[in-house]
Amino acid sequence: TTDVVLQPIIAAAFGINVGCGDPSHQHHHGHSHGHVHAKPKLTLKSFAHEAGHYFKGEIIGDFAAVPLTIGVQRFFPSFMHGLRKIFEPLLGWAFRNGANRTARRWGSENGLAADAPEVKAHAEEVYEHEVSHLPQAVVWNMFAYPIGAVAQKMGGHGRSYPEIFKSKLVGAAVSNGILIGGRMLAPGAA
Secondary structure (H helix, E strand, O other): OHHHHHHHHHHHHOOOOOOOOOOOOOOOEEEOOOEEEOOOOOOHHHHHHHHHHHHHHHHHHHHHHHHHHHHHHHHOHHHHHHHHHHHHHHHHHHHHHHHHHHHHHHHHHOOOOOOOHHHHHHHHHHHHHHHHOHHHHHHHHHHHHHHHHHHHHHOOOOOOHHHHHHHHHHHHHHHHHHHHHHHHHOOOOO
């Protein structure tokens, strides 16, 4: 959802022409000693058109990445474990804080002290659940990102691959930041 909303805005913010580049659509042109393309304004109509190209590509990339991620998980478990060993030291502290906060809230709702063994066990369970899914998120992104970009281009998006990849990179960073940040801050809600 964040990708579909953010990507066209990011494309516009990075100075990439908004609009699909399809020659059959009307675009603004200025003429002064040659043919100059003026950057179109970001209107609701151009945003909706741009978002349509991104939406198709995102849906294809996001769903195609699922069986590929499951395949890596099933056939290369040591690779997934290696990813966890890389990312857990980097992000584990934040997931630990979120798990502890969630467990204390859960304990309070169930009449347990913050340092009760059940609360500590619940915190460990939440932490393990979140951190064990971190490699899946990494692998899923490794597949969804390029598949989505290629699907956009093959689906008629008139931007160049570098333009699509640039906007997708920023969009992926923002949307993953929102997703992973949300899971760090409120794993119970996730």
